[in-house]
Amino acid sequence: MPYATHPSTPSSSSVLPGEDTDGSAPADVASPGISVPGNRGIKVVRAITIREKPETLYAFWRNVSNLPRIVNHPVTILPRTALESRWLVSAPAGRKMEWNAIIINDEPGQLIAWRTTADADVANAGSIRFAPAPGDEGTEVTVSLEYNPPAGKLGAAVAKLTRDSAGSQVYDALRRFKALMEAGEIPTTYGQPVGGPQREKAREHRP
Amino acid sequence: MKALVWMGKKKVEVQTVSDPAILLPRDCIVKITSTAICGSDIHLYDGVIPTLEKGDILGHEFMGEVIEVGKQVKRIKAGDRVVVPFTISCGRCTHCLRQQFSACDNTNPNWHIAETLLGFPSAGMFGYAHMTGGYAGGQAQYARVPHADTGLLKIENDLPDEKVLFLSDIFPTGYMAAENCQIVPGQSVVAVWGCGPVGQFAIRSAFLLGAAKVIAIDSVPERRALAGKAGAITLDSGDDVMEELKALTGGRGPDASIDAVGMEAHGSAYDEFKQALKLETDRPYALRQAMRCTRKAGVVSVPGVYGGFLDKIPFGAAMNKGLTFKMGQTHMQKYMGPLLKLIEDGKIDPSVIITHRLPLSEAPEAYPMFTKKTDGCIKVVLDPAA
Ligand SMILES: NC(=O)c1ccc[n+]([C@@H]2O[C@H](COP(=O)([O-])OP(=O)(O)OC[C@H]3O[C@@H](n4cnc5c(N)ncnc54)[C@H](O)[C@@H]3O)[C@@H](O)[C@H]2O)c1
Ligand SMILES: [Zn+2]
Ligand SMILES: [Zn+2]
Numbered sequence: 376m377p378y379a380t381h382p383s384t385p386s387s388s389s390v391l392p393g394e395d396t397d398g399s400a401p402a403d404v405a406s407p408g409i410s411v412p413g414n415r416g417i418k419v420v421r422a423i424t425i426r427e428k429p430e431t432l433y434a435f436w437r438n439v440s441n442l443p444r445i446v447n448h449p450v451t452i453l454p455r456t457a458l459e460s461r462w463l464v465s466a467p468a469g470r471k472m473e474w475n476a477i478i479i480n481d482e483p484g485q486l487i488a489w490r491t492t493a494d495a496d497v498a499n500a501g502s503i504r505f506a507p508a509p510g511d512e513g514t515e516v517t518v519s520l521e522y523n524p525p526a527g528k529l530g531a532a533v534a535k536l537t538r539d540s541a542g543s544q545v546y547d548a549l550r551r552f553k554a555l556m557e558a559g560e561i562p563t564t565y566g567q568p569v570g571g572p573q574r575e576k577a578r579e580h581r582p
Numbered sequence: 583m584k585a586l587v588w589m590g591k592k593k594v595e596v597q598t599v600s601d602p603a604i605l606l607p608r609d610c611i612v613k614i615t616s617t618a619i620c621g622s623d624i625h626l627y628d629g630v631i632p633t634l635e636k637g638d639i640l641g642h643e644f645m646g647e648v649i650e651v652g653k654q655v656k657r658i659k660a661g662d663r664v665v666v667p668f669t670i671s672c673g674r675c676t677h678c679l680r681q682q683f684s685a686c687d688n689t690n691p692n693w694h695i696a697e698t699l700l701g702f703p704s705a706g707m708f709g710y711a712h713m714t715g716g717y718a719g720g721q722a723q724y725a726r727v728p729h730a731d732t733g734l735l736k737i738e739n740d741l742p743d744e745k746v747l748f749l750s751d752i753f754p755t756g757y758m759a760a761e762n763c764q765i766v767p768g769q770s771v772v773a774v775w776g777c778g779p780v781g782q783f784a785i786r787s788a789f790l791l792g793a794a795k796v797i798a799i800d801s802v803p804e805r806r807a808l809a810g811k812a813g814a815i816t817l818d819s820g821d822d823v824m825e826e827l828k829a830l831t832g833g834r835g836p837d838a839s840i841d842a843v844g845m846e847a848h849g850s851a852y853d854e855f856k857q858a859l860k861l862e863t864d865r866p867y868a869l870r871q872a873m874r875c876t877r878k879a880g881v882v883s884v885p886g887v888y889g890g891f892l893d894k895i896p897f898g899a900a901m902n903k904g905l906t907f908k909m910g911q912t913h914m915q916k917y918m919g920p921l922l923k924l925i926e927d928g929k930i931d932p933s934v935i936i937t938h939r940l941p942l943s944e945a946p947e948a949y950p951m952f953t954k955k956t957d958g959c960i961k962v963v964l965d966p967a968a
Binding site: 557565572 | 583585587588589595597599600601602603605606607608635636637638639654670672673674675676679687688689690691693694706715716717718722726728729
């Protein structure tokens with residue numbers, strides 16, 4: 376089903392707080408219902424196919440306390456209610472970004488969509504969709520994410536997260552999600568023996 | 583432990599490094615009893631494979647004894663004698679379930695590097711640069727082996743290491759290369775460029791699969807002689823290969839060609855110059871010849887490794903003759919069991935290619951010898967305990 380006509384797509388007006396809207400949302404089929412008017416938000420869409428049932432994948436993602444395992448970036452997620460969670464994400468230069476995320480659309484086995492509430496350091500909105508892939512390929516998992524880099528100093532730091540790096544972070548999380556669901560573990564070489572000049576580097580970088 | 587470490591172009595040394603530990607629940611630790619140097623290591627040694635870093639431990643053809651297993655390892659136990667395949671595969675992704683093990687989705691932690699270079703990441707591999715995961719290799723006394731249950735081949739007979747060691751890479755690689763030729767038993771003529779270890783197994787596998795004739799091409803006399811012992815007709819790569827092949831095939835050309843040379847082919851000053859100046863990453867001289875010489879509607883099978891971008895590839899010949907191309911890193915786990923059976927049944931003795939048995943401590947001298955093919959060197963097996 377094309378994203379733009381999905382019945383569960385939320386209202387096409389802005390879902391990001393603090394945005395003035397002229398009522399005409401950009402026709403960006405890639406980010407269903409989470410667009411920012413005037414295209415000022417940064418949008419990324421990434422997809423991966425996982426050999427697992429949509430229901431299982433949905434169930435993992437719906438329990439937000441699972442997500443730090445697959446996000447390859449320091450993040451704390453504190454569930455508050457069934458629909459709301461507090462996110463604390465480390466930002467460049469030792470800063471922290473915080474927001475409350477609220478689930479605005481929840482279709483078991485198919486879709487989870489969320490957005491931040493008004494006090495967010497980085498207003499963002501996103502969705503993850505689980506759709507059967509053809510044949511025995513598994514499930515196509517598509518994440519759409521959109522965020523508004525904030526103003527001020529923090530904004531400057533966050534703006535360093537270009538469209539590309541936001542995209543690769545989303546994709547990285549999807550790859551890790553896939554590995555965990557299919558192989559039972561996320562591959563790593565961290566902590567293996569290394570020789571020569573790398574040994575010293577490895578020691579310095581150990582957390 | 584002691585391990586062979588790459589320290590820059592044409593520089594390797596044995597260093598003392600930390601012992602490997604179990605990092606994930608499906609890992610095991612193998613105490614290595616035999617390990618070999620592969621033609622792929624030449625590409626690493628020469629610095630033509632991107633994303634290798636100083637300090638990387640090389641080696642991907644090894645076997646030994648399992649001394650420790652992770653919590654989730656079920657099939658493999660401490661004490662098992664095992665051959666380790668050079669590719670790491672999860673056994674559960676779509677590619678693994680389709681027996682395309684070297685395309686495993688879930689074992690390359692550096693997928694971002696691989697995707698930038700290749701579009702999609704390949705499986706993780708031991709000792710083979712960071713685009714294939716940056717896994718520490720097996721020219722060492724111990725190795726950490728992820729996904730032990732999927733990867734390892736148990737050896738439950740008393741065959742010596744040297745008869746089963748090459749199940750870790752080059753025997754399956756030569757076999758898959760021959761299988762890819764779609765040999766019609768009693769009819770197909772197969773030409774093999776390169777009589778190194780991979781070529782030797784490709785030649786022997788082509789005969790096992792029923793090839794009517796195998797023609798082997800190399801410039802090194804003792805390698806040609808070893809190919810001849812397997813029953814191949816041999817050609818010097820300095821000859822007019824096209825005319826010789828036509829003469830040997832009634833003018834048809836070989837039904838299938840195997841490029842068991844790869845990205846560092848000799849014989850083309852053009853490519854050596856361009857590669858030295860970094861104007862091309864690979865020297866595909868043998869591949870070009872194979873594409874021109876192969877019969878119409880034939881197959882070009884490429885086990886030889888290529889790393890990047892190839893120059894002056896006669897794609898017109900491929901298109902207009904309707905060639906089929908088959909290639910890839912070997913889908914190891916698909917072949918190891920059946921090929922072990924061939925060894926046990928005495929159908930093939932892989933150890934015939936070994937020319938040098940050396941201690942690991944002499945690996946820094948063995949690398950240039952194997953690379954330059956001096957001292958009659960065809961295959962080096964190292965003893966990590968010595
Ligand atoms: N696909 C895989 O999974 C896989 C696995 C192992 C090795 N390999 C690759 O296979 C290739 C061969 O490996 P090897 O261990 O036999 O290496 P090797 O270097 O010992 O053998 C290569 C042979 O090719 C010969 N040669 C060079 N130029 C030639 C030319 N123009 N025409 C004919 N012969 C020529 C050399 O004299 C040498 O004997 C390498 O590229 C290696 O990386 C691939
Ligand atoms: Zn090899
Ligand atoms: Zn796999």
